[in-house]
Amino acid sequence: MLLDVQEITAFYGSSQALFGVNLSLSEGEVVALMGRNGMGKSTTIKAICNLVPPRDGNIAFGGVTTRAMPTHKVARLGIGLVPEGRRCFPNLTVYENLVTAARPGPWTLERISKLFPRLEERKNQLARSLSGGEQQMLAVGRALMTNPRLLILDEATEGLAPVIRQDIWRAIRSLKADGLSILVVDKTLSELLPVADRCVVLENGKTVWTGAPHALTADLQDRYLGV
Amino acid sequence: MNREVSINAAMALALLAVPIIALQIGQTFTITLATRIAILALAATGLNLALGLGGLVSFGHAAFFGIGGYAAGILSAHALSGEPMMFGFEGSQSMPVIWLVAAVLAGLIGLGIGVVSLRTSGVYFIMITLAFAQMIFYFAISWPAYGGEDGLSIAVRNGFPGLNTMRPMEFFLVAYGLLMLTLGLFSLIRSSRFGAALQAVRQNDVRVASIGIKPFPIRLTAFVLSAMITALAGALYADLNRFVSPSMFSWHMSGELIVLIILGGTGRLFGPLAGAALYVILEFVLGGMTERWQFFLGLILLAVVLFARGGVMGLLAGKARHG
Numbered sequence: 001m002l003l004d005v006q007e008i009t010a011f012y013g014s015s016q017a018l019f020g021v022n023l024s025l026s027e028g029e030v031v032a033l034m035g036r037n038g039m040g041k042s043t044t045i046k047a048i049c050n051l052v053p054p055r056d057g058n059i060a061f062g063g064v065t066t067r068a069m070p071t072h073k074v075a076r077l078g079i080g081l082v083p084e085g086r087r088c089f090p091n092l093t094v095y096e097n098l099v100t101a102a103r104p105g106p107w108t109l110e111r112i113s114k115l116f117p118r119l120e121e122r123k124n125q126l127a128r129s130l131s132g133g134e135q136q137m138l139a140v141g142r143a144l145m146t147n148p149r150l151l152i153l154d155e156a157t158e159g160l161a162p163v164i165r166q167d168i169w170r171a172i173r174s175l176k177a178d179g180l181s182i183l184v185v186d187k188t189l190s191e192l193l194p195v196a197d198r199c200v201v202l203e204n205g206k207t208v209w210t211g212a213p214h215a216l217t218a219d220l221q222d223r224y225l226g227v
Numbered sequence: 228m229n230r231e232v233s234i235n236a237a238m239a240l241a242l243l244a245v246p247i248i249a250l251q252i253g254q255t256f257t258i259t260l261a262t263r264i265a266i267l268a269l270a271a272t273g274l275n276l277a278l279g280l281g282g283l284v285s286f287g288h289a290a291f292f293g294i295g296g297y298a299a300g301i302l303s304a305h306a307l308s309g310e311p312m313m314f315g316f317e318g319s320q321s322m323p324v325i326w327l328v329a330a331v332l333a334g335l336i337g338l339g340i341g342v343v344s345l346r347t348s349g350v351y352f353i354m355i356t357l358a359f360a361q362m363i364f365y366f367a368i369s370w371p372a373y374g375g376e377d378g379l380s381i382a383v384r385n386g387f388p389g390l391n392t393m394r395p396m397e398f399f400l401v402a403y404g405l406l407m408l409t410l411g412l413f414s415l416i417r418s419s420r421f422g423a424a425l426q427a428v429r430q431n432d433v434r435v436a437s438i439g440i441k442p443f444p445i446r447l448t449a450f451v452l453s454a455m456i457t458a459l460a461g462a463l464y465a466d467l468n469r470f471v472s473p474s475m476f477s478w479h480m481s482g483e484l485i486v487l488i489i490l491g492g493t494g495r496l497f498g499p500l501a502g503a504a505l506y507v508i509l510e511f512v513l514g515g516m517t518e519r520w521q522f523f524l525g526l527i528l529l530a531v532v533l534f535a536r537g538g539v540m541g542l543l544a545g546k547a548r549h550g
Contacts, residue, residue, distance in 0.1 A: 049437055075439035087434055089427045096423040101438040146439050 001060075002027045002150060002181050003048070008057030009205075010047045017043040018054070019205040023183075025150065025198075030182045032192050032213070035202035036226050041185045042084055044202065045154050048183075049081050050074050062149065076103075080148030082139045084155045090128035094119050097127050097138055098145050105147025112141040115171055133164030140171060151175065153184045157191075169195070189221070201225070231544035235497040239407065242500065246399050258395040259467070264500070264507045265402040266463045271487040271499030272409050273456030278485070279494030280417060281449040282429030287340065287356030289480035290363045291333040291454040293473070295461025297367065298329035300379040300471035307382055322387045322401065322466070329462040330455040336363075337454025341447045357478055364476035378472025385466050392466070402463050406500070409456055414496055416452070425449050457484070486524075490531055492540030494547055501539035 003025040010018040018040050025031045033041050046052040048059060050071045059066050066074045075081070088097050098109060098119075113120035116137040122130060127138055136156060143151055153172070157165040169191045176182060176195060186192045193199070193213040201209040201216075201224045209216075209224060242261060249257035270292055277283040302325050305311065305318025312318060319325060344355040368376050383393075390397040416422045424445050427435050432442040465471040474480065483506075491502025509527065513520035535542050 051433060051437065070441070071433070071436035072439050072441040075437055081437045083434070083437065087431070089430050089434065091430055092423055092426060096426075099420050100423040100427050100435075100440070102420070103439060142438060 001025070002029075002062060003183070004058075004060045005044070005048065006058045008044070008047055008054040008059060010043055010052050010054045012043075012052070017052075017205055018047060020057070020207070021047075021202060021205065022207040022210075023200050025181055025183055027149075028179045028181055029197045030176050030184065030195055032196035032199045033183060033185045033202065034192075034199055034216075034225060036224070039202045040205040041202055042154055043205070045081070045152055045183070045185065048074075048152065049079060075146060078147075078149030080143035080146045080151045082136075082143045082151070082153045082156050084158070088127040088130075088135050088138050088142065091126060093124050093126055094130070094138055095123040097142050101142045101145040103145070103147050107144045107147045109145075112144060115144075115174065116141055116167075131164075133160050133167070136160060136164070136168060137171075140168070144175075148180075150181045150183060153182065153186070155185055155187070157186055157188060165191075189225070231495075231497075231540070234540070234544050238497050238500055238504075242504070243403060246396060250396050255395050258399050260507055260511060262395065262399040262402050262467055264503045265399065265406045266460050266467060267483075267487060267507065268500040268503035269402070269406045269409055269463065270457045270460030271484050271491070271503055272406070272413055273453045273458075273460060274484045275453075275488050275494065275499050276413060276416065276456065277450050277453035278488055279498065280422060280429065281425045281446055283345075283446060283450060283453075284353050284485070285344075285356045285450070285453070286353045286478065286481050286485070287344075287358070287360030288453070288457050288484050289476050289478065290340070290356075290360035291337060291457040292461035292464065292480055292484070293363065293367065293471075293476035294333045294336060295329040295458030295463075296465035296471040296475045297373065297379070297461075298332060298458070299325050299385060299462040299465040300381055301373055302328060303381045303383075303385055304373070304379060320383070320385045322385050322392070322462070325385055325462050326459050329458040333454045333458030333461075334451050337451045338447070340454075341450040345443060345446050345450060357481065360476060360478060360481055364473055364478075367473040367476055374472070376473060378470055378474075381465060381469040381471070384469055398466070402467075405459060405463065409459070410496060410500075417496070421445070421448070486528060488538075490528065490538050492538035492547065495538070495540040495544075498538055498540045501543075505539055 001024055005021055005023040007020045007022060008018055009020060021044050035041050043052055047054045050069060054067055061077050061079060064077060098112060118134055119137055119141055122134060127135060157168050173195055196213045199211060199213055199216050200207055203224055246258040246261040274288045277285055302318045303320050306320045340359045344352055347355055373379050386392055387401050392398045392401060424440055428442045428445050435442050461475060487499055487502035487506055490505050492498035509524055510520060513523050531538055537547055
């Protein structure tokens with residue numbers, strides 16, 4: 001088991017956001033974390049990265065308990081995060097954004113350029129001057145430059161033009177084919193379900209359903225995802 | 228060559244050309260003004276590393292400026308008197324030795340101050356750095372062995388191998404050379420991976436942590452380097468005036484260094500030089516007209532903050548790439 005999240009709870013101040021999330025992910029697996037808006041998907045991701053420290057429960061990554069670990073140490077264990085909202089470093093160039101994150105491993109600047117040729121074309125441009133889609137590519141590229149064992153994508157295609165979304169999904173499929181473990185949150189079920197090996201559904205901050213994508217029937221989708 | 232590089236080159240050449248011309252026409256005082264500009268620019272370049280790249284608004288950099296000054300004064304005083312210091316060290320009148328001592332001492336004290344102050348941010352960071360500088364200021368005042376409140380004179384300007392530093396032009400060349408070397412180092416740091424990480428930390432330290440970089444050591448390294456550079460300037464400043472006093476540690480000095488950076492352009496490579504040049508020229512020109520020249524400097528600073536946030540470099544070379 002690469003990632004094992006057991007019964008975690010988390011709070012924003014006095015307001016409880018997670019009430020018992022369970023989630024597991026094996027090496028090479030793609031897990032879709034699903035649920036309607038406000039059900040705790042992003043908070044779960046933040047808890048895994050210790051950006052919102054969980055109060056109870058346990059999180060283990062590669063057999064190491066990460067619950068009390070600072071964020072940078074969790075990242076160094078091999079968790080690459082693509083946060084919601086394309087959060088690059090706006091005043092750094094594309095190249096600087098990528099090299100700042102770089103750690104030794106198979107992911108290099110050349111490989112990122114092959115995955116996203118647009119980034120190579122814009123490598124000396126400031127991140128803030130990129131289009132939304134290019135910034136998202138940069139956010140994925142930056143996370144890959146950390147050479148993660150697990151890539152976490154939080155709403156990576158939200159608000160992007162359809163053509164750019166296709167580029168991002170193509171990249172995700174390519175990463176899956178390379179055997180990278182991925183935890184992905186996305187609302188585009190038509191793209192998400194074919195790429196996922198397993199789905200975890202959250203409702204009101206709790207895991208309520210886990211199973212294979214084909215088992216997530218229209219009824220269940222209607223009940224938990226409101227689609 | 229882009230516009231900023233051309234302007235930087237022009238400024239570097241102008242700073243060199245003015246004293247050369249002044250020497251030809253016998254205007255020694257102008258050489259001293261240029262030396263003062265170079266030294267203040269060096270001090271501000273040190274602070275620019277922490278403030279401009281790292282966003283660390285240190286209001287206590289006078290501590291490092293003063294440490295550099297007192298290193299020059301104390302080492303020189305012992306070398307001249309022959310009275311040994313600690314561990315039998317007899318002092319030194321060699322600038323490279325003094326610079327080394329100043330930089331190491333400021334680096335160590337900067338490390339101590341940084342370890343404590345960098346755990347805070349915003350106004351708390353400003354206040355803690357100010358508090359440390361004031362502690363050192365009051366220590367210097369109450370240290371009679373080295374002049375206390377009256378300060379310490381440097382009877383003979385410290386020497387640099389192969390040069391006669393008593394000649395204003397040769398001393399200027401020492402200050403100018405050190406400034407250019409430091410600007411080169413600043414440029415290297417800014418374009419390095421460490422420099423990118425430092426600027427990323429300024430933009431968002433949580434995001435930096437999420438890519439596996441601990442922000443604290445990045446900030447601390449920048450703070451210590453910044454302290455060491457400012458101390459070198461302090462040592463040169465003491466040699467320029469051939470005098471050190473606790474005023475080098477005062478909060479006015481810390482404020483002056485911040486003003487130089489804001490006037491010149493925060494985070495810009497040649498911002499400190501532009502700021503120092505403007506400041507010294509204003510001090511000279513306005514100071515000749517009125518004793519209250521700082522009132523007018525205040526007005527100019529207000530105008531810069533309100534209408535030209537990029538400072539002189541922003542006006543001349545456009546918006547900062549890393550603004």
